[in-house]
Structures are given as C-alpha cells and as structure tokens.
Amino acid sequence: MTMTSTDARGAPWSREPRPRQGPLTDVRVADFCWMGVGSLATRFLADFGAQVIKIEDRTRLDLPRRLPIYKGEPARAYGEEVPNPDPNKGGLFNNYNRNKLGVTINMRTERGRELAEELIRASNVVTENFAPGVMERWGLTEQRVRSLRPDVIYARMSGYGHSGPHQHYRSYGPVVQAVSGLSFVSGLPGREPSGWGLSYMDNQAAYYNSAALLMAVFARNMTGEGTDIDVSAVDAGIELLGPLLLDVAVNQRSTRTESFPTGNRLEHPQAAPHGVYPCSGDDRWVAISVFDDDEWRALVASMGNPAWAGEPMFATQADRFEHQDELDRHIGAWTSTRDRHEVMHRLQGAGVRAGAVQDARDLTETDPQIGAHGTFFELDHPVIGPALFEGVPFRMAGLEPDNWRSAPLLGEDNDYVFKTILGMDDDELAELTAAGVI
Amino acid sequence: MRTPYEGLRVVELADDPAGELTGAQFAHLGGDVVKVEPPEGAASRRTGPFAGGVADPERSLSYWYYNGSKRSVVLDLTEDGDRASFHGLLDSGDVFVTSLHPRQLRRIGLELSDLVAPRPALIVVSMTPFGMSGPWSDYLSSDLVGLAASGLLNTSGYDDHSIPPIRPSGDQGFHTAASFAHLGALIALIQRQQTGYGDIIDVSMHDACAVTCELANPYWFYPQVLVQRQTCRHAQPQQTQPALFQCLDGYVYFALVLSDQKPWQTLVAWLDSQGLAADLIDPEYESLEHRQANFPHIQDLVECFFVLQNAQQAYHEGQERGLPIGILNAPEDLMHDEHLQARRFFVPVEHDGYGGVPHPGVPYRFSAYTPPPLRAAPRLGEHTAEVLEELTR
Numbered sequence: 001m002t003m004t005s006t007d008a009r010g011a012p013w014s015r016e017p018r019p020r021q022g023p024l025t026d027v028r029v030a031d032f033c034w035m036g037v038g039s040l041a042t043r044f045l046a047d048f049g050a051q052v053i054k055i056e057d058r059t060r061l062d063l064p065r066r067l068p069i070y071k072g073e074p075a076r077a078y079g080e081e082v083p084n085p086d087p088n089k090g091g092l093f094n095n096y097n098r099n100k101l102g103v104t105i106n107m108r109t110e111r112g113r114e115l116a117e118e119l120i121r122a123s124n125v126v127t128e129n130f131a132p133g134v135m136e137r138w139g140l141t142e143q144r145v146r147s148l149r150p151d152v153i154y155a156r157m158s159g160y161g162h163s164g165p166h167q168h169y170r171s172y173g174p175v176v177q178a179v180s181g182l183s184f185v186s187g188l189p190g191r192e193p194s195g196w197g198l199s200y201m202d203n204q205a206a207y208y209n210s211a212a213l214l215m216a217v218f219a220r221n222m223t224g225e226g227t228d229i230d231v232s233a234v235d236a237g238i239e240l241l242g243p244l245l246l247d248v249a250v251n252q253r254s255t256r257t258e259s260f261p262t263g264n265r266l267e268h269p270q271a272a273p274h275g276v277y278p279c280s281g282d283d284r285w286v287a288i289s290v291f292d293d294d295e296w297r298a299l300v301a302s303m304g305n306p307a308w309a310g311e312p313m314f315a316t317q318a319d320r321f322e323h324q325d326e327l328d329r330h331i332g333a334w335t336s337t338r339d340r341h342e343v344m345h346r347l348q349g350a351g352v353r354a355g356a357v358q359d360a361r362d363l364t365e366t367d368p369q370i371g372a373h374g375t376f377f378e379l380d381h382p383v384i385g386p387a388l389f390e391g392v393p394f395r396m397a398g399l400e401p402d403n404w405r406s407a408p409l410l411g412e413d414n415d416y417v418f419k420t421i422l423g424m425d426d427d428e429l430a431e432l433t434a435a436g437v438i
Numbered sequence: 439m440r441t442p443y444e445g446l447r448v449v450e451l452a453d454d455p456a457g458e459l460t461g462a463q464f465a466h467l468g469g470d471v472v473k474v475e476p477p478e479g480a481a482s483r484r485t486g487p488f489a490g491g492v493a494d495p496e497r498s499l500s501y502w503y504y505n506g507s508k509r510s511v512v513l514d515l516t517e518d519g520d521r522a523s524f525h526g527l528l529d530s531g532d533v534f535v536t537s538l539h540p541r542q543l544r545r546i547g548l549e550l551s552d553l554v555a556p557r558p559a560l561i562v563v564s565m566t567p568f569g570m571s572g573p574w575s576d577y578l579s580s581d582l583v584g585l586a587a588s589g590l591l592n593t594s595g596y597d598d599h600s601i602p603p604i605r606p607s608g609d610q611g612f613h614t615a616a617s618f619a620h621l622g623a624l625i626a627l628i629q630r631q632q633t634g635y636g637d638i639i640d641v642s643m644h645d646a647c648a649v650t651c652e653l654a655n656p657y658w659f660y661p662q663v664l665v666q667r668q669t670c671r672h673a674q675p676q677q678t679q680p681a682l683f684q685c686l687d688g689y690v691y692f693a694l695v696l697s698d699q700k701p702w703q704t705l706v707a708w709l710d711s712q713g714l715a716a717d718l719i720d721p722e723y724e725s726l727e728h729r730q731a732n733f734p735h736i737q738d739l740v741e742c743f744f745v746l747q748n749a750q751q752a753y754h755e756g757q758e759r760g761l762p763i764g765i766l767n768a769p770e771d772l773m774h775d776e777h778l779q780a781r782r783f784f785v786p787v788e789h790d791g792y793g794g795v796p797h798p799g800v801p802y803r804f805s806a807y808t809p810p811p812l813r814a815a816p817r818l819g820e821h822t823a824e825v826l827e828e829l830t831r
Contacts, residue, residue, distance in 0.1 A: 023629040036652070048625055069656050075663035075675035081697070091660030092653070142805070161803070166777035170762040173652070174671065174681070178691040178764030181772055183670060185607040186594070192682055192689065193766060194604040195670035197593030198652040207617035212802045214624035215442035215467065219807070221631050223439050227806035235783055235801035238772060242455070242608040246499040247487040248769045249796045250789075255768045264582060264605050268486035268500065274582060276591070276602035283599050287586035344587075353578045355587035357603055360658035360665075363589050363648050372572035375645045376655075388659040393645030394622045395569070396637045399629060 015382070017101060017416050021402040022049025027217060030116070030123040031055060031100070034062040036173070036199060037233065038129030038157050039096035040206030045125075045213060046099035047392055047401040053119065053417055054100045056410060057107060061085075064093035065410070071384050087410045088383040094407040098379060098389055102408025103417045104438050107138050111437045116140070118422050120148045124226070125213065129157035132167050142228045151226045153216040157209045161232030171233065173199020180237025185244065185255065188263040204240060205233035243268075265324060272320040273299075276357060277332045279340035285357040286340045288331065288347065292317060298350040303334050364388065381406040414438050441468030441807045446627075449474060449531040450508065453481045455581075455609045456565045456643060457537025458504035459616035460623070464533070465507035466800045467809050472527060472825055473508045476515070479818045480505075489792060495818055502815045506787060506797060510816035511825045515546040526829045528553060528560065533623055537565045541576065550638060561626040561636040563619045569642030579643065584611035588647030593654055593665060593673035597680075603667060614650050615643035679737050682766075688749035689766040692756065694740060696729045704759050705740070714743045789814045 019025070027050035031042045034056070046052040056062060068076040069091040076082075087093075103119075106112040116138070120126055126145055128135050135141070135156075145154050156162050159171030174196065177183045183195035212229045220226055238245070247253040255261075264275045264287075274289045290296050296317070300309040308314075308330050313323045320327055335343050340356035347354035356362070363370050370376055373395065376388045384406070392401050418424045418438070432438045446469040450461035458480075465471040473480070482504060483495035490497065511527070513520040528534060536543070540550060554560055564570065567579030582605050585591040590611070595603040622639035630636055649655075654665050657675060665673035671681040671693065681693045695701060706723070709715035716739055722728045729736065744752060749765050756763035767775070773784055773796055786794030800809045 023625060023632060044621060069653070069660045071660040073661055075657065075661040077674045077676050077678055091656050095656050095659070160777060161781060164777040164780040166757070169757045170760065171764065172762060174691050174693070175762050175764035178689075178766045181767045181769045182606065182608065183691065184689075184766040184768045187604060187670075188596075188601070191596075192684070193670055194595050194606075195682070195691075195766075196606050197595070197665075197667045197671070197673035198590070198654070199672070200590075200606065200610065200650065200652070203650045203652060204614070204617060207614075207621060208801060211463070211617070211620050211624060212804075214621065214628065215802070216804065216806075218624060218628050218631070219439060219442040221628065225806055227804045229805075230803040231801060232781075232803075234778075235781075235799070238778075238783070239798045239801050240608060240610065240613050241769060241798075242613070243487065243500040243503040244608065245769050245772075245798060246489075246503050246795065249773070250489045250499060250792060251487065251491065253487070254770060256770075261607055264602065266582075269484070271580070274580075276582070276586065276605075278602070285586070285602050287582045287591065289580035289582050291580070348574075348577045351578065353580045353583045355579065355583035357586045357592050358589050359592045360589055360651070360654045363655065364658055367587075367648075369568050369572040369574050369642065369644055370648060373569060373642065373645055375648060376659075384660075388655075390649040390655055393618050393649050394639050394641040395571075396622065396626065396639050398635065398637045399625070 015405055015412070017413060018404065020049040020051060020404065022399065024048045024050035024217070027051070027125055028123040029053060029125040029127055030119045032126070032128040032130065032135070033157070035064070035129065036096065036202035037205045037209065038127060039064070040203060041157060041209035041213065042100070042127055043096060043098065044206075044210040044392075047403070049402050050125075052100040053123070053413070054097060054102045054408060055116065055119070056102060056104050058104050058410065059106065061087050061410075062093060064096055065090040067092050071387065086383065091384065091387065094381055094384055094387055095389060097407035099402070099404055100408060101413040101417060102411060103414050104411040106437050109435075109437050111432065111435065113138055115418075115432070115437065117148055119417070120145060120152070122421055124149065124151060125153045125155070125217070127155045127157070127213070131170065132158060132162060146226070151220065151224060153213065153220065153226045153229065155209060155213050155216075155229040155231070157205065157231055157233075159233050161235060162230045173202040176201040176205065176233040176237050180234045181241050182237050185241065185261050187261050189259050189261065193261070201233050201237050205231070205236050208236040270317060270321040272317065272324050273327050273331050275328050275331070277328070277335040279335050279338055279343060281339070284340045286335055286343045287355045287357060289353040290320075291353075295352055296320065299347065299352045302347050302350045302352060306330070306334070377403060379403060379406040382409065411438065439807070441809050442804075443467045443469035446470065446533065447472070447531045448533045448535055449527050450535045452535060452537040454537045455482075455504060455612040456615040456619065457535055458482060459613055460563060460565065460619040461508060461535050462504055462506065463616070463620045466812065467802070471508040472531075472821070473505060473510050473816070474524060474527070475510055475512050475818060477512055483818065489789070502789065503797075505815035507810070507813045508816060509821035509825060510819055511822045512819035515548070521547065523826055523829065527825070528557060530829060531560060533561045533563060533627070535563045535619070535623075539566050540564075540570060554636065554638060557636070559630060559634060559636050561623060561630065562638040563623045563641065564638065565615045565619050565641045565643065567642070568644045570640045574644070581605070581609045581611040584643045584647055588644050589651050589654055590647045593651060593667055595667040596669045597677070599667070611643055611647050614646045615641055618646045679733065683741060683744035685744050685747045685749035685752055690744060690749055690752050690756070690763055691766060692761065692763040694737060696733065696736070697726060701761060702729065704761055708756065708759055708761075709739065709743050712743070712746075714739070714746070785812055787812050787814050
C-alpha cells in the first residue's frame with residue numbers, strides 16, 4: 001500500500017492509456033454517466049478491463065468533482081461546496097472513476113454532438129443516468145444510437161425508469177429509499193423512521209445496472225445482438241425490501257402500527273438476543289445475534305454463567321424472544337464495561353454471532369479482513385496524491401481487477417481518445433479546444 | 439434467445455438470503471436453477487412470515503420470496519446415492535451457487551477444490567460472512583452482525599446517540615453480498631466464453647458491505663474524518679438540518695438545500711401558493727447569506743408547511759414543481775402506486791390456495807429479451823424425480 005513509483009504489476013507508473021487486462025477488453029463504453037449510480041455502475045466494468053470513456057462537460061461539472069471531500073483539508077459537510085473548486089481535487093470523484101478514461105465534450109454545440117456520435121460509432125456500449133429527456137434533447141434516442149452502432153448496448157439508468165407517469169420525477173439515493181419503502185421499514189417502534197444514513201440505493205442501483213450491462217454483454221457475445229436497457233432504482237429498491245412484501249400481499253399485514261418497525265430486533269426468525277449493545281468508550285457498540293439454544297448456552301458461558309441467565313423467563317428461545325426488554329438490559333449491562341472488539345472476539349471464539357460496530361477508521365487501519373483481502377488499495381493521483389480506493393469485495397482464483405490508474409483529470413484523455421481512437425489530427429484538436437467544443 | 443440466461447444451468451445449495459437471492463437473479467432471467475434441499479427442506483422454509491400465519495414448510499413467505507422460478511430437488515448429501523446424484527447435477531451445471539461456509543460443506547463431505555478439479559468449466563460462487571481467508575474467516579454472522587462489522591450500521595440511526603445505531607431493515611447485508619455474487623458470476627461467465635474455464639468466486643459479505651457505505655470511507659480516505667449518524671438522512675462530519683418532514687398522514691423526505699437559487703425560488707413559490715411562505719418572500723431572502731443566517735427559521739416554516747399537507751399530495755406536487763422529494767411509502771402502499779401500476783411492476787404469481795399473489799417483477803428491462811413469467815416457489819422436492827430422470831438421459 002505504499003508504492004507510488006510503480007503500478008500494481010511492478011511496471012513504472014504511468015498515466016498513459018495502455019492495453020487493459022481482463023474479460024471485458026472487447027468492451028468500449030461511451031459513458032455519459034455522472035453522479036453516483038452511473039459512475040459506480042461503469043466503474044465495475046472498468047475494473048475488469050473495459051475501456052470506459054467518461055464524457056464530461058467543462059461547464060457543468062460532475063457533482064463528485066465539486067463536493068468538498070478533500071485530502072489534507074478540514075472536513076466539510078456534503079452540501080458545503082467551496083467557490084470555484086478545483087475539479088481535480090474531489091476525493092469522491094476519484095473513488096468513483098478509477099480505471100476510466102476522461103474526455104470533455106460540450107454537448108450544447110453541434111460539433112460537440114457530432115463528436116459524441118463519432119465516439120458512439122467507435123464504441124459498443126453507451127451508458128447514461130441523466131434526468132429523462134436529456135439524451136433525447138441531444139438527439140440520442142434509442143433509434144438514433146442504434147443507427148450509429150447496430151450492435152450497441154444502450155443502458156439507461158434512472159430513478160423511476162423510462163416509462164410510467166412519474167418517469168420525469170427527480171431522485172437520488174434517499175428519495176429512492178423513501179419511495180421504495182426501504183426507509184419506512186427501518187427504525188424503532190413508536191418513533192419516526194431512522195431510515196438510512198447513506199445513499200444505499202446509489203450503490204445497489206449501480207450494482208443492478210452493472211449486472212444488466214454484463215448480462216447484455218454475455219448475451220451479445222453469443223448472438224451478436226445488442227439491446228436497450230431500462231433499470232429503475234425504485235424497482236430495484238422494492239425487490240430488496242424482501243419477504244415483508246409478501247406478508248403484506250398474502251396476509252394483508254399492515255405495517256402502520258405502533259409495534260413496527262422493530263429496530264434492531266428480528267421478527268423472523270425469532271432471534272433473541274438480537275441487538276446492538278453499548279460498550280466502553282464514547283458511542284461504541286457491539287451487535288449480538290442468538291438464534292438457538294446452543295448459541296444461547298455459549299453466550300451465557302462466555303458471560304461467566306450469571307445467575308439471571310438461569311431464570312425461567314429465559315429458558316427457551318421463545319421465552320427469550322418474549323422477554324427481550326429484560327434480556328437486553330442484562331446483556332447491555334455486561335457489555336457496557338467492555339471493549340467492543342474484546343466482546344466480539346470472546347463471543348466469536350465461543351461460537352456466538354457478534355460484531356463490533358466499526359467505523360471507516362477501523363476498516364482502514366485495523367480490520368484484518370479488509371487488510372488480508374486488500375479490499376482497500378492505493379493508487380497515486382497527480383493532484384490528490386496517493387489515496388485509498390474501495391475495491392472489489394470478492395476474490396477469484398484466476399482473475400483480479402486491473403487497477404491501472406486513478407480517476408481522470410478533467411479532459412485528461414482528450415488527446416488519446418480523439419486522436420488515437422477517432423483519428424483526428426493535431427490541428428483539428430486545437431481547433432475544437434479553441435472553439436470550446438472539448 | 440429470449441433471455442440472457444436461457445440454457446444456463448445453475449445448481450444452488452443455499453441456506454440464507456444471500457445465496458437464495460443470487461439464485462433468484464438467474465431464475466428470474468430464464469436460467470434453470472435447481473435448488474438442492476436437504477430432506478427437511480431449506481432453512482428458509484422454517485422462517486416466517488407464513489401464509490395465513492401457520493408455520494408450514496410450504497407456506498413460508500421467505501421461501502416463496504426468494505425461490506420463485508426455481509426447481510426443488512431433495513438430496514441427502516450424507517447418503518452415497520444422493521451424493522452421486524448431486525455430482526451428476528454439478529456435471530450438468532454451469533454455475534454452482536452456495537452460501538454454505540467451506541466448513542459446513544466439509545461436514546457434508548464436499549470440498550470446493552474437489553468439486554472444481556474434475557469440472558474445469560464450472561463456476562463456483564461462494565458467499566460467506568467474512569470470506570474464505572483471513573483471521574476472521576471462521577467467524578459467524580447474521581445480517582445485523584455483518585452490517586455492524588462492515589461499517590454500514592455505524593451510519594444509520596437517530597440524532598440521539600444514546601440510542602444505538604439502528605439496522606436498516608430487510609436483510610440488506612445479505613442482499614449486498616448477493617449483488618456482488620451475481621456480478622462475480624457474470625464476470626466469470628464472460629471470462630469462460632473466452633477461455634472455456636470456470637473459477638471460484640469468494641464473496642465476503644463483510645467486504646461487500648464495507649464498500650457499500652457510500653461517503654463514510656471517502657470521508658476517512660481524504661479529510662480523515664468520521665461521519666456521525668443522524669435521523670433518516672446522511673451521516674455527515676457535522677450535524678445537518680432534519681430532512682424527514684411529518685405530514686398529516688405520513689412522512690416525506692426532502693433535503694432543504696439553500697445554495698441553489700432555483701430550487702429555493704420553487705420552494706418559496708410552493709409555500710406561497712398556500713399562503714404559508716410568511717416572510718420568505720421578502721427580497722432579503724434572495725441572498726444566500728441571509729438564507730444561511732436564517733436557516734433555523736426557514737426550517738421551522740417548512741416544517742409547519744409539511745405538517746399541514748397530505749403526504750401523497752405533497753410528494754406529487756413537489757415533484758411536479760421540480761423538487762427531489764420522496765414520500766416514505768409503507769410496503770402496503772406500493773401496490774397502489776400509479777407509476778408502478780402503469781409499468782406493471784408487480785406481477786401476479788399463482789400460489790396453490792392463494793390465487794394470484796403480487797410479486798415484484800424483474801427490475802431489469804431489456805428491449806431484446808423478455809423474461810419468462812415468474813413461477814411460484816417449488817414445493818419441497820417437487821422436481822426431484824424430474825431432474826434425476828433428466829440426468830440419466
């Protein structure tokens with residue numbers, strides 16, 4: 001995690017585009033995506049060798065370039081942008097756009113739109129996650145894109161999908177989570193929902209979009225035919241709600257009651273204890289889940305067989321489920337004087353499901369799984385310097401991601417893409433630059 | 439070709455939502471997913487809720503939810519004959535999906551390396567709590583424990599930090615592992631188109647959730663700050679204004695952002711249309727500095743506005759005015775949503791004795807492919823004879 005003068009393969013560090021490795025090297029993406037969902041969706045393809053050409057607008061910077069998540073500077077909240085930010089300093093942009101090429105095209109100019117069409121002709125995948133209608137305004141309807149590239153895979157990523165009366169609604173992660181039901185079902189009973197402290201559905205919608213793209217690539221490799229793709233984040237969010245949906249559909253279950261949602265407790269199966277308990281230190285916690293008698297006995301033994309655990313009200317799993325308030329008080333009293341990791345390791349050592357509530361510093365500095373797997377890895381960046389990245393969370397025996405470069409600087413690959421891929425000469429490039437087209 | 443997975447055989451040996459949702463991704467898009475169950479049935483058959491509230495392996499709604507369009511084959515893997523059938527199934531398979539830890543597989547006489555050695559084209563997708571290597575690889579987990587250790591849980595809960603972090607519901611730790619299992623399988627399938635060889639994909643739920651925390655890790659990687667959980671809105675380095683607004687009959691999510699002029703004017707016009715803008719129409723509010731200096735006052739007025747609104751009306755009117763506002767739908771609201779109805783998102787699935795039960799449809803739409811109709815989850819061993827007979831051909 002320290003070297004910056006050579007890349008992961010030991011070659012001298014270079015930002016020059018090079019032939020990629022991986023199963024997707026035949027895939028070239030004209031990538032109009034921005035923000036979170038789209039950028040994450042195409043990042044997965046770039047990790048495995050696809051040539052993803054990120055198309056940006058100099059006059060309408062991608063939000064992650066502007067968000068004030070800067071190395072070596074004091075923290076600012078998400079919305080607190082600085083005036084005239086350096087577009088190459090944004091940490092979130094770096095995180096979302098590694099392994100991609102970057103070009104700039106001003107789509108409000110006719111020459112810019114022509115250039116985009118040339119790029120689409122030279123690509124075999126087109127991706128976008130603008131508000132519905134933006135691509136159409138540039139003439140890039142499904143028909144037009146297919147006429148430019150008959151075997152194209154044209155992926156449209158949106159909050160609500162490209163049909164239906166709300167397709168024009170505006171959304172981002174928290175709105176998708178609200179509308180799909182994921183926020184309402186999370187929280188303590190009798191209080192307002194606690195929902196989500198993150199745009200979970202930016203990540204999950206990105207994963208669903210990556211999967212849709214890969215399914216289309218897999219199928220095209222057999223048939224030679226492309227497809228349009230319409231993935232709605234709200235649809236994906238509803239699929240992720242899980243079996244509760246059928247409880248509502250089959251049993252006419254109402255969730256608008258004083259006893260729902262159930263906080264950290266499970267309804268099914270009847271696990272108990274099943275909660276998050278205080279530990280020593282400020283705002284430190286440990287999660288514990290017990291599903292059966294064996295796990296309960298192991299937990300009781302780990303706590304030193306306290307007398308309360310032998311009371312009849314805790315005799316069976318059903319008893320413990322019924323008396324969770326009392327149970328949680330006892331467990332919390334035991335954990336509250338102990339270190340969260342110490343509790344985790346002691347209980348896990350006895351076969352009890354337990355996990356310290358970790359934060360980003362724990363993951364980065366001490367978590368031995370993230371460390372052993374190399375899930376966070378480092379790449380250098382000309383403006384930001386060395387930085388950590390969130391890698392692919394699975395390992396394969398015969399293949400690994402091709403992490404060749406951090407995110408592109410704004411327009412960094414204009415020369416390479418317009419000259420090497422589209423065959424322009426220096427004069428033309430200079431002219432386009434001077435005219436503000438690129 | 440009707441679907442991307444037409445002609446693909448997937449063998450599933452799974453006992454948690456991660457494994458079962460991964461199998462479902464293939465089944466919903468036309469793959470032939472053979473779910474291998476022990477004689478007593480998969481664990482999800484014993485997990486509620488149950489149709490009619492009656493505990494019955496054929497009435498588990500957890501089982502129904504995750505196992506539609508699959509075929510169920512009962513095999514006792516501790517018996518030689520059934521184990522031979524299982525190996526025959528794997529011989530016919532393209533992908534083997536399992537959420538059993540290698541330790542659990544060993545207990546029933548299965549070693550992943552032995553499974554792949556004679557089948558170089560087989561793709562094995564393994565989902566485990568912490569991955570197959572590393573010091574915590576033998577640790578046990580649950581959805582809650584997985585979310586806790588991965589950092590995701592730390593971002594969610596209430597402003598009041600005497601309340602512990604609260605688990606976002608719906609087995610999302612397992613579901614996040616499933617998303618990466620599906621992606622890993624796809625990468626391996628495309629690799630196999632080129633090389634003819636399969637691979638073993640070792641998905642760690644812990645790692646999958648750890649890269650799904652959105653801003654928490656970048657805030658540590660770059661300015662080295664930790665985010666703090668807040669009620670139903672992004673965990674941030676500093677406290678921000680509430681974004682959950684109570685209405686007459688529910689809640690809406692709306693993040694009040696002052697910095698952009700146009701959404702501000704839109705909001706004020708909306709409040710003013712009901713005579714509730716108070717002093718926000720005064721010219722001094724056109725300046726960002728003035729708005730920032732009076733943020734708590736603005737927040738109060740917006741709270742007063744929403745508390746007088748019907749949540750559905752506020753959602754639609756806000757959106758029609760161009761504001762990114764979302765209603766907090768309860769699950770039972772979704773089936774009545776006009777947009778989802780127009781998209782025919784929910785599809786009726788015939789379940790014995792229950793008629794057409796609405797299930798969420800496939801969240802992928804392809805112009806070139808039409809997924810087959812969703813079939814009800816199989817009865818225990820419904821396809822045992824059929825599948826074993828196929829293997830003899």
